[in-house]
Amino acid sequence: MATIVANPIRQIDLMSAKQSPQTRSADSALALPAGELAVCVRAYYWHDLRPCGELTLEQRLSYIPPSPYNALVWLLDGRALLVECDGKSLACELPAVFLAGAHRHAYRSMAITPYSSFGLVFQPGALALLSGMDAAHQVDSISDAWPQLPPDWQALLSAVAEAPDHARRIALCEQFLAPRWAAVAGKHRGWVELIGDAWRHRARVAALGVLNWTQRHFQRRTRQLTGLKPGEVERMLRLERALLDVRDGRASRVDAAAAHGYADQPHFTREVRALYRRSSGELMQGLNEPDADGDWLLRL
Numbered sequence: 319m320a321t322i323v324a325n326p327i328r329q330i331d332l333m334s335a336k337q338s339p340q341t342r343s344a345d346s347a348l349a350l351p352a353g354e355l356a357v358c359v360r361a362y363y364w365h366d367l368r369p370c371g372e373l374t375l376e377q378r379l380s381y382i383p384p385s386p387y388n389a390l391v392w393l394l395d396g397r398a399l400l401v402e403c404d405g406k407s408l409a410c411e412l413p414a415v416f417l418a419g420a421h422r423h424a425y426r427s428m429a430i431t432p433y434s435s436f437g438l439v440f441q442p443g444a445l446a447l448l449s450g451m452d453a454a455h456q457v458d459s460i461s462d463a464w465p466q467l468p469p470d471w472q473a474l475l476s477a478v479a480e481a482p483d484h485a486r487r488i489a490l491c492e493q494f495l496a497p498r499w500a501a502v503a504g505k506h507r508g509w510v511e512l513i514g515d516a517w518r519h520r521a522r523v524a525a526l527g528v529l530n531w532t533q534r535h536f537q538r539r540t541r542q543l544t545g546l547k548p549g550e551v552e553r554m555l556r557l558e559r560a561l562l563d564v565r566d567g568r569a570s571r572v573d574a575a576a577a578h579g580y581a582d583q584p585h586f587t588r589e590v591r592a593l594y595r596r597s598s599g600e601l602m603q604g605l606n607e608p609d610a611d612g613d614w615l616l617r618l
Contacts, residue, residue: 344370344377349484352492357514358448358499360387360439362491364484367432368395378429382421383594386442386517386544386551388453389418390463392479392487396433402426404458415475417463419456420545424595436478436487441513442551443543447502448495457545509543516559517551557589561616564598565605571598 345366351359370377380398398412405423412427420442446453449467456466463475474494481487503510508528515521526536540548560578563569569577575586590598605616 347484349488352496355492355495355499357510358441358444358495358502359491360441362484362488363437363439364435366434367429368434370432373429373432380427380429381424382418382426383424384421384554386420386546386554387418387439388420388442388445388456388545389437389439390475391416391418391435391437392475394434394436394479397430398433398435399428399430400425400460401428403460412460413462413464415463415479417456417461417466419453419459419461420551421458422546422550423458425458425460436484438478438491442517442546442555443509443513443540444499444502446543447506447509448498452542453545454541455545516555517548518556519552522548522552553589554593557593558616560586561590561598561601565602565616 345364345368347364349362350356351362365380367373367377392415393412400408400410400412402408403423403425411430418425440448443453445451449471451466451468464472467475474490477490478487481490508525511528512521512525522536526533529536531539537547540546540551544551556578560569560574560580563574563577564571568574571586572583575583578586580586580589587598590596590601594601596604601616
């Protein structure tokens with residue numbers, strides 16, 4: 319899968335990045351959408367490295383695990399380099415506003431200069447329903463958002479980039495999305511209910527009944543909306559829910575594995591390593607690191 323990015327620049331040796339002791343933390347946060355948009359928007363986030371001064375290696379690197387989510391990300395200030403995507407190492411500068419598709423592989427970026435970013439993360443399938451885009455073309459890719467979205471989205475891209483603060487950026491996104499999502503909900507009830515039930519198997523069966531489609535057509539349409547197979551979306555979302563239960567103390571790892579339908583704890587452990595490259599213990603510990611930019615949605 320080709321990755322559309324801005325002009326490539328020279329390869330940077332990650333180990334040559336400064337690793338001096340950390341003195342100041344990044345300004346990072348997550349925000350949930352308004353209630354009526356929860357089925358459409360997974361979260362808003364922002365990450366500002368500018369308060370950190372001279373960056374450590376850990377502060378420079380961002381690791382985003384495999385995910386069924388599409389996201390729009392604005393680099394409001396500063397520059398960043400895409401260093402891994404679609405399982406390949408590369409060195410391409412990220413566009414000022416980029417679209418991240420669903421990812422079967424992790425991707426990583428590295429700050430060239432301290433940057434400030436704002437992200438709008440969509441529930442699986444929501445962006446395609448809103449925009450009419452074919453999400454299958456965005457899988458495992460990072461692309462310039464401007465040519466990928468229809469003309470009526472261009473004003474949003476500009477307005478968010480020019481907004482004075484994150485509260486205003488969130489308000490702009492919700493003002494733009496609310497009427498469009500209401501229209502989608504009226505026209506695509508089966509899909510909206512499926513997204514709202516996190517693509518669980520029971521919801522897929524119900525959606526097939528509402529849509530009156532064959533399984534083959536449903537699979538093809540799901541790829542257009544999410545870029546993935548229905549089972550792939552469910553797999554990623556199921557693991558996220560299980561990890562959130564562990565993080566919040568609602569269940570031990572053994573109990574979370576059982577509650578979310580894993581065969582046993584080793585099955586759950588293998589899934590964590592397959593998607594996050596770490597054990598569940600290492601992952602939970604990493605969520606407490608204030609400057610880490612990866613695994614964003616496990617921090618909600």
